[in-house]
Amino acid sequence: MRSRLRGFLAGIALALSALAGGLAWAADLPEADVYGFDDSLRPDSVDYPDWFNEPFLDLPRDLAQAVAAGKQGLMVYFGQKRCAYCHKLLKVNFGQTDIAEYTRKHFDVVPIDIWGLDEVTTLDGAVLTEQAFSYRENNTFTPTVVFYDRDGKEALRLRGYYPPYQFRAALEFVADGHYRREPFYAYLARGENRMVFDAADMNEEAFYSPPPYNLDRSRVRSDRPLAVFFEQGDCHACDVLHGQSLREPAIYSLFEQFDNVQLDRWGDTPVVTPQGRATTARQWADDLGLFYAPSLMLFDEGGAEILRVDSVVGFYRLRNVLNYVTTKAYLTEPNFQRWRDGQVY
DSSP states (O other): OHHHHHHHHHHHHHHHHHHHTTTOOGGGSOGGGOSSSOOSOOSSOOOOOTTSOOOOOBHHHHHHHHHHTTOOEEEEEEEOTTOHHHHHIIIIITTSHHHHHHHHHHEEEEEEETTOOSEEEOTTSOEEEHHHHHHHTTOOSSSEEEEEETTSOEEEEEESOOOHHHHHHHHHHHHTTGGGTSOHHHHHHHHHOGGGSOGGGSOOOTTBOOSOEEOOOSSSOOSSOEEEEEEOSSOHHHHHHHHTGGGSHHHHHHHTTSEEEEEETTOOOEEEOTTSOEEEHHHHHHHHTOOSSSEEEEEOTTSOEEEEEOSOOOHHHHHHHHHHHHTTGGGTOOOHHHHHHHHHO
């Protein structure tokens, strides 16, 4: 009950913050409140920072120039002009002096408009339109930020929007070469000591199935898709998810069409995965490379992963993701972003 109340209060606090700002979207809120905001398409088009590279769209040349300038590599930003999460990254994260200066010191940034029709020369020598390049990279959500090291190898990929503290960590993870020695989730865990959080403090929902967690669908198909919530205690983003989006009847009713399981991302709870492998919640999360809480994994009736939501998510994006799964749109359009584009335009 206490955890449900905490989630509810988190939603109330964010709503009051928005009202206090004249319903201004969350770029105007403190860093601690970047999790809950109106994530519908923005009426205004955001501009790139003036220190982003001019979009000549020749990535080998861009990388060579970055290396010649003593930088650690290239950051390729895939975004949309009216995407609320892109606005958040460009205005909130890059609006902080330390993040902007650190990024400029260690990386050159190349913007890619996922709707763009200009040609891009990719690091592997292909020549594609911006849109085709984005689809080829299977960028599920915007913004997607891909870090390439000095050798042109992918060092880290961030799918969606992450709050400033995690974005800072991502910059340091690549710039300082940690990506060569450990995965990002391990780097974050060392820095934040997440494992001490109390799993009993996690939020509860009536639609969560109780243990034991035998999620195997590889032998006998289920009648419903599966949603696995990887969460943790003392998690503000989890509180916002439960206090806002999951309190919306439209979202709640969609989840009632799933089998739903909540796991402590750092716990040793036994789990049999949808593919039939015996493991623990923590080991499974490590194998999936999850570093954000809450992360939502969506599987079909046979245990195949359809989609994962492992970044900040609000009402509109979450509703679209759930509709994509419940309508089985993934069977005819395996790229969520392309399906979403078709729904909007």
